[in-house]
Amino acid sequence: MTTFSTVQSIEQAWDQRRRSQTDEPRQVTERRERSVRKILADGLPTTRHEEWKYTSLRPLLEKGFVLNGSVKSNAVHPDVDRLVQSKKQAYSLVLVFIDGCLDQDLSDKSALAAIGFKTLSQAESEYDADWWDAWQSAPGMTGLFAAMNAGFARNGAVFKIKKNQIVDKPLHILHIATPGSSSEVSATRLVFALEDGAKLRVVEEFIAIGSTTSGWSNGLTQFKLGALADCGYYRIVSAPDLFHTGSVSVVLDRGSCFETFSLLAGCRLARVNVDVKYTAPDAECIINGLYLTRHNEHVDHHTCVDHQVGYCRTHQLYKGILNDESRAVFNGKIFIRKDAQKTEAYQTSKNLLLSKAAEIDAKPQLEIDADDVKASHGAAIGSVDPLELFYLQSRCIGRAEAMAMLCRGFADDVVMRLKDDSAKRLLNARVADWFAQEVRRAGASS
């Protein structure tokens, strides 16, 4: 048992893991080791690193999460079943992870098999080294948490969607943290390979049972889209005491289309990296996000879109509403490389501060090496317009409700842009939950 505190602790944990996991194929161990070595070579970042300027690892290090706990049998919490059943009613394709462990009994095995499902360990031994190396060199994989996941994640799932296969029902991946999970890192890795013309919708949801469950989930989600493939990926985190780090890595081929939305509505500390790379022309990526924060929450979004080829389009909109002493960080990078002519890239970050002590650090960034492109970015930070508030109050709407109404309008602007209806409904419900809590809170305090 080694707790995550220093870079040495990672080395120690790795040594222990290597000694205990003797049944793993050698090339798998070596591949994992490469990721770990990368972390050891870089060391742990401090706020002096540009990428970590506004987010300190300290709260995470102080918690002392166990890096290599024993694989435990799923401690069945009475609420888990109920939760999963309710999800199953709404979605027909469900995959469940409890405290980072894949629960095959709760998941729909037969339906999953139809979309090329394998567990991570199955896929590691069945798919060859070249296949895995390509995933290993995907964008964003050198980041600290992506590398930690690639090195240590024991659980996960790999999907191969066949050529022209259209999966019409959304795949719902549920990560549930139970009260017993608090001291361990739950690292899960998801890999989605969409062949040419395939279509898939994925919802990945991180929730906790019990309001004070404070584990750490470190997820890695990877996508590779073949020509003309179409994929939607919606990520929801709502677990107020959870530490959440996530890495999303996307590689797009000719004419493919990727839509993603990241909703952070409650977590103690979150850092989500999204890395997108275009490898052929005419692909499109829509990256949207919404973060709703209160208390002393800290959420950090880092996105990086790399236009290596021309004729691709990126649309990015991130919005945030910050209350209490919470803090949000947004860093959006768009690179347009030398040969990426005719690129279109638009990035916007908008933020509402609802309290004196809230803080936002926004850094929208453009790096352009090609001349025939359309690129813009914008950032705006402000508060609710007192005149708008006054108008609503003059119409007999209470202050708290009026506030929520205005903020809701602000948030809906980004949620309503989603192309996928079922995802839109789900996200909308989560946002509504958050605002309902907000109104209750305001009612309780007044």
Next chain:
Amino acid sequence: MAEIVKESLTDREYKYGFETQIETEFFPKGLSEDIVNLIADKRNDPPFVREFRIKAYRHWLTLKEPTWADVSYAPVDFQEIRYYSAPKSKKGGEGPKSLDEIDPELLETFNKLGIPLSEQKRLTGVAIDAVFDSVSVGTTHQEELAAAGVIFCSLTEAIQNHPEIVEKYLGSVVPYKDNYYAALNSAVFTDGSFVFIPKGVRCPLDLSTYFRINARETGQFERTLIVAEEGSYVSYLEGCTAPMRDENQLHAAVVELVALEKAEIKYSTVQNWYAGDKEGKGGIYNFVTKRGICQGAHSKISWTQVETGSAITWKYPSVILKGDHSAGEFYSVALTNNKMQADTGTKMIHIGKNTSSRIISKGISCDDSRNTYRGQVKIFPSAENARNFSQCDSMLVGDRCTANTHPYLEVKNDSAIVEHEATTSKISADQIFYMKSRGIDEEGAVSLLLHGFCKDVFKTLPLEFSVEAVKLLEMKLEGSVG
């Protein structure tokens, strides 16, 4: 179209690349505490200045050269630079008492640069301080300014004649610990301009300093200090050139502005240091720290810069908005061509209530150059109702250049309104076609578009400089533009 523009850009020659053959005295190369002491001896520094230098030098030794800027260059060898170089005074020892005593060779140099010191004195309404390598060679219009109570002289004179003011403000805005180059400058600064506008005075003339690097293997480390007392106003202009050389020369200046209650300082720069040749050989490394503080309520500091020279520019004129209702402005046009690299922008630090700031930055990059905007807007919790607006536009000419934008917005107060906008564009064929259809030739059309692109900035320059800036831009883009 791009071809025509490109061709003209690469073929432009640097007009101010001549070298003046003048007898100079200089220190041996290298930097050590002895050299720092020698500079202090040479300039007859009072103890507080000498102490400031030594502290800065010792601190500098503990620092590492910063690498975060988006520029790449061979590391500077600080032992290969001369830290003092001055034209030899004919009288020996003493500096020239009046303009008539200045070496005619020097006057001729400034004439050639279009800054006729003696003529200027009589004809135009601008007072000039001319800095040649490490020393100020002359300041015009001193009597007229003195009558208004304005002190405008070289920093050396100010240290001798007004030590109490210098001691109070030197290092108060840019402390010697601020950054690597500020520490270096604090240790070895040689001359620069000093401006003091007393309470309630509106400076009758525009003040101007012209910086010229001439000697080989020297660095220029000037330090400018401007203090505007309650209710005063001053407009200050700065221009720079250097000879064409194959080696890189270092220019590490510090500029400090202090605006007290209801004072206003307008600081304009037209920077045209030698930028190196087509292959990127030679040119000035321009590593400058410029910062102003709006100390009093209702004060205002406005920076305008037109950056057309230097092999590498590393410059962030900033404003600390400490006084309530104070305002900061930053207007910039940065043109890079050939292999120039510019990493420039601003910092607006909002501390006082109801403070406002405005940033307009226009970057034009051509050929193989890199043009980066890097700006920070920071709103402290105390800055109630702070307001910021930033606009950063880039124009790319040719497909080998780079335009980057790195804004940092840090807001810790909910009543603040911060906006940032950035766009990237090129001169489109449609625009050119439209103008050609109206009988304007292609060169004229490009020129018009560029002027339009930069208009927001040019209109804030004082008239004389506005003309010069437009000319400079045209010269750089001559052949197809204007």
